[in-house]
Each structure stands twice: as structure tokens, then as C-alpha cells.
Amino acid sequence: MRAFQLDPCLARDTIAISQLGLCDLRLMNDSRWPWLILVPQRLGITEFHELTPLDQTMLTFEMGLVAKTLQTTVGADKMNLGTLGNIVPMFHLHVVARRRGDPNWPGPVWGHGTPVPYDAGEAERFADEMRRAILPA
Incomplete structure (x- = not known):
């Protein structure tokens, strides 16, 4: 059996935060928005309905x-959730925190402007903050 491997585009554009029960939790490397990505660790899945009912339930729990x-x-004033997958076919779920007045508010984050990568220290600080808040010891 093949081991799960993250899509190269997701690996390039995101920073690992933690492994949850089902998903690999990642930070989108674009500091304009607090933007996390959940990637179910399942082979060959491109759509939500291809997950087993148990995995769908687990993903819903982890997303919440x-x-x-x-x-x-x-x-955040509003949370945006999305599973577009038009460019990266591997199923993944975007969780984006939006604030009034952020870049492109109230429009979508996808395709807006040029990404602004985190500096290494800021990315690690934010990833650590998310890890501690989501998975308290």
C-alpha cells in the first residue's frame, strides 16, 4: 500500500502545523489572511463525497x-470555508479568517493580488499558536 503524500503544490504553498485525527493541518503561506488548510490523509481523494462516511464526519468535526x-x-468577523480543488486536485479544505477591511473584503481571497509570504519567525509563531490552541496539552 502506498503512503499518503501531500500534493507538491500544497507542500510548496503551505507550512505544516500538526497532524489531527484525519487531516494534515497546514498554514497557507500568505500573511494577508489567517488561512489554514485541512488535508485528509487519504490516497486518491479529490472530492468530499469520495471520503467514507466516517471520514466525512471526522473532517466536519476537525473543520469545526x-x-x-x-x-x-x-x-475574525467571518469564516470562509472552501473546497475548490480546480488547480490542486488533491482534496483539501480551506479555512480562512476574514475581517472587515482586509485585502479584497468582502470579495474572495482566491486569485486576489500577489501572496505575501510570512517571514520565517512569524510563520512559526502563528503555527505554534494554532497548534497550542487546537491541541492543548
Whole structure:
């Protein structure tokens, strides 16, 4: 059996935060928005409905946990959830915290402007903050 491997585009554009029960939790390397990505660790899945019912339930639980924690931590006005997958076929779920007045508010984050990567220290600080909040010891 093949081992799960992250899509090269997701590996390039995101920073690892932690492994949850089902998903690999990652930080989108674009500091304009607090933006996390959940990637179910399943081979060959491109759509939500291809997950088993148990995996669908687990993903829903992890999405809720991550969205609530992110919203509370950053003080978001609105949480955007999306599973576009038009460019990266591997199934993944975006969890984006939005604030009134952020870049392109109230429009979508996808395809807006040029990404602004985190500096290494800021990315690690934010990833650590998310890890501690989502997975308290």
C-alpha cells in the first residue's frame, strides 16, 4: 500500500502545523489572511463525497474545531470555508479568517493580488499558536 503524500503544490504553498485525527493541518503561506488548510490523509481523494462516511464526519468535526479556534484566536468577523480543488486536485479544505477591511473584503481571497509570504519567525509563531490552541496539552 502506498503512503499518503501531500500534493507538491500544497507542500510548496503551505507550512505544516500538526497532524489531527484525519487531516494534515497546514498554514497557507500568505500573511494577508489567517488561512489554514485541512488535508485528509487519504490516497486518491479529490472530492468530499469520495471520503467514507466516517471520514466525512471526522473532517466536519476537525473543520469545526479549526474554524472556531481560528476565529476566536484572530478575532475574525467571518469564516470562509472552501473546497475548490480546480488547480490542486488533491482534496483539501480551506479555512480562512476574514475581517472587515482586509485585502479584497468582502470579495474572495482566491486569485486576489500577489501572496505575501510570512517571514520565517512569524510563520512559526502563528503555527505554534494554532497548534497550542487546537491541541492543548
